[in-house]
Amino acid sequence: MGMTALEKIFARASGAKSVAPGDLVVVNVDTVVMLDSSFFPSVRREVVKVHDPRKVAVIYDHFVPAPDEKAAAAQAYGRAFARRFGIERFHDVGPDQGISHAVVADHGYALPGSVLVCSDSHTCASGAFNCAARGIGAPDMIYALTTGQTWFQLGGTVRYDLSGRLRAGVSAKDVFLHLAGTYGDHANCNIEFGGPALADLGIGARRTLAAMGAELSAEFVTFEPDQALIDYVKARNPAPFEPQYPDAEARYLDRRRVDLGAIEPLVARPDSVIRNSVAVGAVAGQRIDQAFIGSCANGSLDDLAEAARIVAGRKVARGVRFLVTPGSQRVYAAALKAGHVQTLTEAGAVVTAATCGACFGGHMGVLGPNEVCITASTRNFKGRMGAASARIFMASPATVAASAIAGSIVHPGEFAGGRA
Amino acid sequence: MIAGRVWKFGDDINTDLMLPGSVLYASEEEQKRAVFAANRPGWVDQVKPGDVLVGGRNFGMGSSRPAARSLRNLGLACVLAESINGLFFRNAVNFGLIALACPGVHAACEEGDRLELAIADWRASNARTGVALAVTPIPEALLKLMTGGGIYPHLEQRGLILPR
């Protein structure tokens, strides 16, 4: 029987000839990613033994640099933990700091065909690399860390065949908003992306789509591998890997064709992204207090470049706070070199250090009561970025940047082409 | 057999509502006090140990945060929903919160009803109306963890983590 790319990864990882939806599979885990949040007293347990320290990476991202004493204490505990168990892939505050999923991408930790777990729900971002990556809970993570294994209850898969080319000013975030608006959630099932449009979709765009799979409640997101992906990983990690291609006769719950050329800039209204997307025009003119670009979904160099292109030679509207957070310090350095940081800063944006920060209302950009934010990040749940009374609209980096300039939500076409 | 008073919630109840970011790294006691503060303030003072939470579709959507632990700490006897989010389900298994899918449960009960759950038969019934529903079975190994206090006791027994 034919298998999807994900099913083939699990067959390999569990030592079975084949696996199918409904199976409970126990797999060997190739990579366990721990975060600073893994080391808070309410989350951590005193670990006696680590199964294989070479398979572990510790990446500080939620609270970096430490905004308070509690975070500082948790990070000190984690440093001692990494030392004690000899974990070499340790990303502390510094040049290799960043949001875990972005750091994993920068360093090619998510090998095609492998299994990766991390105690963060957007771990599916690494599905862009043809990696069976998913967010797990802290207890699952401690289990994987100490035993080298975990379990998955396998669901069916929805396949998206992407064709056509994105129009100018439209990005992967709009594709996500289109899928969330049209098809709703994908709870208890997996998503596989493939099709001819992949050739035009950069790794950054694929990572946006994969990360946002968490917001569709997908269990796993997998991209079909291609040469661009294989080259990207090889350039960053010398370890061998075996990408997994879906079988031609793979069985899917549904197979959906999406013409990227037909997608327009969209905005999700506050509190949910599920069937909550509207054309920008429907909310245009909505006054904003804050505009944010960042997170594991929209902190790539492409995202910063797009924002810089739109604000070049313009000024952020009075009364609007425009925050831009690169996904990693590597992205920050690349954006600095390309001139994007200067362009953004001159326009009045605040470019922060790489962190989860504002995305989850943790620090550096928390919303106050009744404030309105337009965000290119992952979530617009009630209270997500601070006060429960704050309203969070979600859009692409282009739409967010344009809105920061206008002072209210606008179509990115208003500022197309920038002003040299 | 589990039986308890029903509290009813809708579709897509997310983990940020159960465990808001503001108390993400606070003590379990503080986290427990913050459950549903944004969507149903005051509920934590009304819910009693042994009560049953009935949810809609995709209950527990959202993040990996230990929201299931907060519901367990409130003493809920179980959560029955139209469907349970996959990541929330993992946390429910691991923290020992009984959380199962029971299609039709949302329409079949009103708040304040008494709901009975017989896990051995994979059956739930509304004591007021007599309506009985099938509960979606889960693998035996996971059910054992879920009803037996979760994953940590096992890891302690195997000497992989220290007891708290």
Ligand code: SF4
């Ligand atoms: S950037 Fe946001 S969504 Fe991504 S890992 Fe951090 S908190 Fe989670």
